[in-house]
Amino acid sequence: MSVATASPARRGRGARKAARETRDFAMLPALRRRLPLTEPMDDSQIARIDAASMDILENVGVVFRDPVALEDWRNVGADVRGETVHLDRGLVRALIKTIPESFTIHARNPANSLPFGKDHSIFVPMTGAPYLRDLDDVRRNPTLEDLANFHKLSHMLPALHSSAHHIVEPYDHPISQRHLRITYSSMKYSDKTFMGMTTSPKNAEDVLEMCALLFGAAYMETHPVVTGNINGNSPLVWDETMLGALRAFSRRNQPVLCSPFVLGGANTPASVAPSVAQLNAEALSALAYTQVIRPGAPAIYGHYLSTVSMKSGAPMAGTPEISLMNFMIGQLARFYRVPWRSSNTLGGAKTFDAQAGYESAMTLNAVLMAGANYIWHSAGWNEAGMHCSMAKFVVDAEMCAMGYRMAEGIRWDDFDEAMNAVRDIGPGGHYLGHAHTLENFQRAFFMPELFDNNSIEQWQAEGSVEITERGLRHARALLQDYQEPRLDEGRDEALRDYIARREREIPAVDALNQAH
Template structure:
């Protein structure tokens, strides 16, 4: 029998092992999705056929002259009211030639992600104009400093696989300054894949000059683009937006991958019925795909069909609703059926506080999108208040939530070892329990995720340690990161060159 000292030493070693990072991450990003299929094959066929009929019969309105010429050359036909009609063969040719996968590069190659197939990644989006202040717990206008701080914070979060600017710097009124300083905040504070929006097409080329400085010289960014554009070239219902189309042309010219986002609203800019909504929004996102692949076949584009729900009683956005959960899951399923890189928006809670509503809405919508196999799940980290707000505490809580989701996606591995026949026999005939067995220890490290923020203590210990809620724990964690993580991802020479050529405000 081992001595008490030996047993105590073993217990201390086990505690140290539990406190350390697992040798094998039980739930890394990029797990396979697609098990949840809210639509039957027949229903997908009906929605797709209706989308093709809409493009063939109604087509697209407000087509800018340059795009109209390109589309007509590719087979578009004239319709009523100066609309252009897309024959089904034209649409299906675009689907066939479209990029099915592509690498979304990080400046750090180890942070790049492969988009497409059945891989699921959580990231950000949004254009919040308010920040939930980490000290007061109240909302205030978002600032450029907030954007830098959000970027620094998420740089430490493993489950935010790419970072799109999550808030608008409302203290930068000039749109050129805003676009330039937004991108500067991204490249200064993270080496993950990043994304932004361009207010005007003429802002693209100057920003690419900045990205070339970061990448190592003229033309270097285009060889391995680490920034993606978020563009909404289609305005529901079924018409193009000229400024956004101009941005598309510029992004193609500079080899900037893009997410072409359709953001129809059920009952407002699209049918209130879910099937009708899916048919129209699919047609609109296909119109973006036709446009991109007419300009340059095979250009990297995320098919970003984002169903948005409004409360039809009040007109308020309902981003945390069950309807949002099922429609985004269905959108991902349809896009995956087409074989295209899919993007949806989920975890868009309508809650203002970090409370029960927040947790319920984020959990149900993000899990549904992941189980359906959405490749990129936007808005999934940090967003609150129906996308009007962004929160530091939300970022760290959502990061932990995504680990649980990835663990669910990983599923159950059935093998002779995992079935545990011998381990069951040994425990039944031996100690009568599984505590401390080698089989249990192996599973503990390999198969289970242990959260850092979620409280699993018994009530008395929780009370003794301050009875903290999730908001308080997340605030403390976020503050620790913001106080200690000050990355320098630009060299002094790069920063000086950027500041010499651009008006940097921070």
């Protein structure tokens, strides 16, 4: 995908330099939340969910479709019957107790390393979209260049703390080798944290070898540098592919998100509290397994939450039950003293319309008030994850910045000076020229760059530009101003050599009928 070129008068070298100097691309620190959390369950209800989940683990069991995992469970004394593992609650509690409640996720630029867990939160872009809506708002198959552009935007948008991994699927590269190019793009075009592909155990190993080239193998033994996601097959199944990837990450002391995939009413009971009890059992079983592999390895209580329309069977986003489940899961993660992941700014709309905005805002507020630590899918998600929208990507990132500011809480550091201004101005005056206003106006109230708050006359005079086009213009401008963060030449060469060797070794196998 080529970036649209504006007129030389507007986008010359001098104009780009001026834009860079006036726009702040510095990443916001990890959010430290200072607002009270929404916690709808009392202690007896938390205990009830916990007891129900432990009953599932002990008496229903969880299927581990992987002979290695089954043997691992036997070795620690679990009750293994065929592929079903029955876990004693005492064993589960002892295992998850060794998961760190907080740790630091390290970036190749140390300034972008992130404290993680407890009252800290980070925003991570969406991943996995088979389509994109591009800089012309055309829905099509993505390419490696499209993926690179999303990684560049992730690097430049202050509220995003990660370049993730396959934000969109690059269809112009063989699927069997794709994980190598995706990982390299994440590493090269941003110096923030990133995610690693877990599409197979061997792909996970490749990612970790590339991380060892970038950071050093010994460094990784004591420093988390990449996160991987392990999806469960709800209800109550973990498969060989995901478990092999989990082992690869946990053995190298790298955190995994242990994520049941909830379609409420389809693969969980059609009720909020029982759905959470099942999800909790699934998550705990995988969290416990990470500690079987390596006690003390970082791990993250994960999930993907959706509810299913009882009319059509379609997954829905932004529903009130999803918010309620997020509140409950936050309480449970804190009960077990483990960090947790949720999903953000999810939309089911087919375009970047009011539905997409409402659904996304509903979820954003809920995950912040629930106290999520790893806030994934924070930019671009629409059409139930089937496409990533360039316009929505940058607007979502601004929404995250707004949520960040809200969750920071009330500032009191200028209270006395502001009260002096009240005495100075008195009745009937205005504060626009007062010294306190001049000193504080830039930080006093969040001023969105992409939302239009002018009069309708001014908006019409400026072309009646709506939010999708404003987002696309902003994305184009950012990509014009992008400056690649320097990657050490020796490490870059080692990464490229590794990719070249592995691409010689891995047959170039493509999925059938990729161009949909």
